[in-house]
Amino acid sequence: MSEPDTRGRRVVLWMYASAVAVSGLFGYVLGIIVYGDGGGPAGPLVEGSGAAYGSVGPVTFQLNPVNLGLFGVVSVGTLLGVGLLAIVYASERADA
Amino acid sequence: MASSSLVLTVLMGVLLVAVAASLARLEDWRSYTPLSDVGGALGERTEHGHEEKPGGLVRWFTTVDHKDIGILYGVYGAIAFVWGGLAVLLMRIELAAPATNVIGPSLYNGLMTSHGITMLFLFGTPMIAAFGNYFIPLLIGADDMAFPRINAIAFWLLPPGALLVWSGFLLPGVATAQTSWTMYTPLSIQMSSPAIDMMLLGLHLTGVSATMGAVNFIATIFTERGDDVGWPSLDIFSWTMLTQSGLILFAFPLLGSALVMLLLDRNFGTTFFTVAGGDPILWQHLFWFFGHPEVYILVLPPMGLVSLILPKFSGRKLFGFKFVVYSTLAIGVLSFGVWAHHMFTTGIDPRLRASFMAVSLAIAIPSAVKVFNWITTMWNGKLRLTAPMLFCIGFVQNFIIGGVTGIFLAAIPVDLILHDTYYVVGHFHFIVYGAIGFALFAGTYYWFPMVTGRMYQKRFAHAHFWLGLVGSNLTFLAMLWLGYGGMPRRYATYLPQFATAHQIATAGAFLIAISTLLWVWNMVVSWKEGAKVDTADPWDLEETGQLTNDWEWYEQQRDTPVPATDGGEPDDGQSAD
Amino acid sequence: MVEQTEQGLSDQYPRASPWPIPLVLGLVISEIGILFDGILPVAVGGLVLLAGSVVGILRESGFASTLYWPAFAVGALFAALGGTLYVATSATARGLALGGTGVVVVAASVALFLYETGRL
Ligand code: HEM
Numbered sequence: 001m002s003e004p005d006t007r008g009r010r011v012v013l014w015m016y017a018s019a020v021a022v023s024g025l026f027g028y029v030l031g032i033i034v035y036g037d038g039g040g041p042a043g044p045l046v047e048g049s050g051a052a053y054g055s056v057g058p059v060t061f062q063l064n065p066v067n068l069g070l071f072g073v074v075s076v077g078t079l080l081g082v083g084l085l086a087i088v089y090a091s092e093r094a095d096a
Numbered sequence: 097m098a099s100s101s102l103v104l105t106v107l108m109g110v111l112l113v114a115v116a117a118s119l120a121r122l123e124d125w126r127s128y129t130p131l132s133d134v135g136g137a138l139g140e141r142t143e144h145g146h147e148e149k150p151g152g153l154v155r156w157f158t159t160v161d162h163k164d165i166g167i168l169y170g171v172y173g174a175i176a177f178v179w180g181g182l183a184v185l186l187m188r189i190e191l192a193a194p195a196t197n198v199i200g201p202s203l204y205n206g207l208m209t210s211h212g213i214t215m216l217f218l219f220g221t222p223m224i225a226a227f228g229n230y231f232i233p234l235l236i237g238a239d240d241m242a243f244p245r246i247n248a249i250a251f252w253l254l255p256p257g258a259l260l261v262w263s264g265f266l267l268p269g270v271a272t273a274q275t276s277w278t279m280y281t282p283l284s285i286q287m288s289s290p291a292i293d294m295m296l297l298g299l300h301l302t303g304v305s306a307t308m309g310a311v312n313f314i315a316t317i318f319t320e321r322g323d324d325v326g327w328p329s330l331d332i333f334s335w336t337m338l339t340q341s342g343l344i345l346f347a348f349p350l351l352g353s354a355l356v357m358l359l360l361d362r363n364f365g366t367t368f369f370t371v372a373g374g375d376p377i378l379w380q381h382l383f384w385f386f387g388h389p390e391v392y393i394l395v396l397p398p399m400g401l402v403s404l405i406l407p408k409f410s411g412r413k414l415f416g417f418k419f420v421v422y423s424t425l426a427i428g429v430l431s432f433g434v435w436a437h438h439m440f441t442t443g444i445d446p447r448l449r450a451s452f453m454a455v456s457l458a459i460a461i462p463s464a465v466k467v468f469n470w471i472t473t474m475w476n477g478k479l480r481l482t483a484p485m486l487f488c489i490g491f492v493q494n495f496i497i498g499g500v501t502g503i504f505l506a507a508i509p510v511d512l513i514l515h516d517t518y519y520v521v522g523h524f525h526f527i528v529y530g531a532i533g534f535a536l537f538a539g540t541y542y543w544f545p546m547v548t549g550r551m552y553q554k555r556f557a558h559a560h561f562w563l564g565l566v567g568s569n570l571t572f573l574a575m576l577w578l579g580y581g582g583m584p585r586r587y588a589t590y591l592p593q594f595a596t597a598h599q600i601a602t603a604g605a606f607l608i609a610i611s612t613l614l615w616v617w618n619m620v621v622s623w624k625e626g627a628k629v630d631t632a633d634p635w636d637l638e639e640t641g642q643l644t645n646d647w648e649w650y651e652q653q654r655d656t657p658v659p660a661t662d663g664g665e666p667d668d669g670q671s672a673d
Numbered sequence: 674m675v676e677q678t679e680q681g682l683s684d685q686y687p688r689a690s691p692w693p694i695p696l697v698l699g700l701v702i703s704e705i706g707i708l709f710d711g712i713l714p715v716a717v718g719g720l721v722l723l724a725g726s727v728v729g730i731l732r733e734s735g736f737a738s739t740l741y742w743p744a745f746a747v748g749a750l751f752a753a754l755g756g757t758l759y760v761a762t763s764a765t766a767r768g769l770a771l772g773g774t775g776v777v778v779v780a781a782s783v784a785l786f787l788y789e790t791g792r793l
């Protein structure tokens with residue numbers, strides 16, 4: 001069961017990678033559309049017209065496309081990554 | 097008034113005579129009367145037993161065979177899907193630019209109401225019933241559904257239901273119903289169009305239909321299982337249909353009663369939901385006590401389809417079958433305890449709000465268990481990326497996005513900001529189209545060879561998948577952006593700053609439309625002239641030991657030559673058990 | 674094809690029944706007739722169709738062994754409901770339609786009784 005095994009993993013890893021990539025893209029575009037790339041037309045999530053800031057625990061960052069994209073990649077990557085590790089672990093236990 | 101009454105009376109008389117005449121043509125009434133000398137029908141029945149169904153259209157209008165009824169449900173669902181899809185395309189065209197350019201706000205509202213109700217009640221529920229009717233008896237080794245006539249009645253309630261729901265568009269001079277699918281009071285009491293009354297009646301009929309179907313599924317799964325199908329070996333799709341039917345049994349009668357109360361408020365001067373003397377919020381409680389279970393009524397059987405189909409193309413059994421069943425049951429129970437998460441902004445008691453938030457977060461756990469099991473099934477599997485498998489993978493992917501966005505909405509502080517924005521629309525479309533729709537497509541491709549004896553066009557099916565996946569993600573991600581940006585839902589016009597995201601959503605909607613055309617075309621043309629399948633096991637399930645009862649039934653069918661009857665697929669008669 | 678045979682459709686084909694569609698039509702038409710004001714003929718026609726189909730499908734499927742008994746039951750139910758509407762609410766016209774249909778159906782059941790027991 002060596003060669004055939006890989007394909008299931010490959011698809012799952014592709015799913016993981018595309019989910020992370022989409023979240024990054026989502027955050028990036030969110031920065032453009034909602035926060036106006038640091039100052040343009042903006043929705044109700046923005047106070048005032050200047051740059052907006054958000055924080056996760058101790059880390060504070062400006063809400064611009066790059067930072068929001070990064071936020072998407074890191075948060076979704078971690079969340080789904082933990083799930084993926086659990087799946088790998090469970091598979092090893094069950095199919096061993 | 098008097099003369100129009102006369103006309104109506106004459107019309108009704110003509111109708112009754114016509115019905116009686118056609119019944120007399122079809123049915124020999126004397127065979128019912130004990131004294132009739134033609135009697136003893138039972139004895140003669142067996143002589144004609146080899147000929148199972150009448151020919152031509154009469155067959156479809158009189159059938160009580162579960163497979164025929166399954167096909168009827170499927171065709172009906174597809175027609176409703178096209179109607180709902182065309183409605184939303186018109187809306188998306190209007191939304192391609194900020195101002196009113198193509199259709200006015202009231203037509204927009206009418207289309208939106210029709211789209212929502214059509215997709216949930218006339219496409220989603222019936223399409224699921226199509227799979228249930230055709231395949232549950234085969235999967236559990238039953239001859240037919242427990243109550244074949246009730247099955248036929250349940251189906252035939254749907255077409256008049258659809259005509260009534262769509263009546264605002266079909267009747268000239270009657271304003272369309274513009275209440276949105278939630279029919280919130282007091283608006284739905286104050287709008288005077290008779291189309292609303294007819295829509296409520298139509299919804300009531302589809303609710304009666306769904307309830308009859310649910311009773312039938314429960315009775316069938318409990319009492320008609322074959323000797324070799326015990327509870328432990330019941331397949332996962334039947335488990336989800338059983339749970340779904342239980343939810344329907346509690347949810348739909350409640351909707352029916354609420355609809356009657358609304359009709360009474362509109363026509364008989366009662367004040368259940370009126371502002372003066374009644375309580376508009378009561379409507380929201382009743383509606384969502386039905387409405388949230390309804391979303392799980394729609395998602396559980398598709399989850400069952402994925403749990404059934406995905407392992408077949410992963411070359412191994414579903415990982416943690418028991419836990420998938422348990423989580424199905426858990427979702428079924430919990431789904432009745434979360435309805436007020438749709439009402440966080442209505443000013444209900446904050447302590448109540450908090451408890452609904454807690455249950456809503458809890459319901460994410462069994463859903464996550466399922467996702468975990470699907471992906472674990474794939475992880476060590478040998479995948480064959482056929483069209484049904486692609487759609488299953490797409491289901492999982494979209495379901496994750498839909499679920500995560502849902503969890504955010506279940507958090508009160510987030511919901512207070514995002515409620516009634518496009519974010520909500522994005523959230524539930526990831527699930528209702530991206531997941532539920534995809535699973536149903538997976539089902540149509542998976543069983544296509546069994547139902548038609550032919551193969552679908554692979555290239556069109558794969559194009560359907562990829563276009564649908566890209567289209568849905570474009571559209572619904574754009575909706576999430578719009579929601580974060582503060583764009584409220586249910587408007588025909590918007591501020592210029594939202595234009596880009598709306599245009600992305602419109603472009604995505606057209607991709608979805610094209611993909612759907614490919615599906616319809618593929619289904620119709622391949623059914624007529626696709627390549628005949630030359631094996632009873634077109635998916636090579638035997639190889640991995642996953643041949644289920646339905647495919648074994650199919651094998652028997654192919655081995656028993658049946659004289660070709662008009663347009664019919666071979667029939668299992670009384671022999672399959 | 675169908676016309677030439679002696680038997681009824683549902684005698685020949687155990688997987689067919691002509692009754693579901695008339696029954697549904699009866700239900701839908703009577704609901705519309707009762708809900709909307711001023712189209713009572715529609716209500717009456719629908720109710721008659723509904724009653725006939727209920728009786729027919731019960732007899733056909735073997736849940737009843739005669740026609741007159743289910744006809745009487747359906748008629749009595751309509752009459753009772755209609756009577757209640759007429760007496761207890763302001764929907765007198767609708768109550769009259771329902772109750773009147775019930776009386777007609779009960780009368781029909783008497784005729785069926787006479788016919789089926791060979792007295793007619
Ligand atoms: C599993 C299948 C699901 C389906 C089919 C679904 C469907 C829907 C639909 C149709 C609505 C919009 C109702 C409206 O018209 O206002 C909605 C809203 C909502 N959904 Fe889901 N949902 C699902 C899962 C979830 C999950 C897992 C959660 C959270 C645990 C969730 C939380 C919410 C919340 C809080 C709202 C209300 C948002 C608002 O109006 O402010 N949903 N969902």
Ligand SMILES: [Cu+2]
Nearest residue numbers: 388435437438
């Ligand atoms: Cu909900």
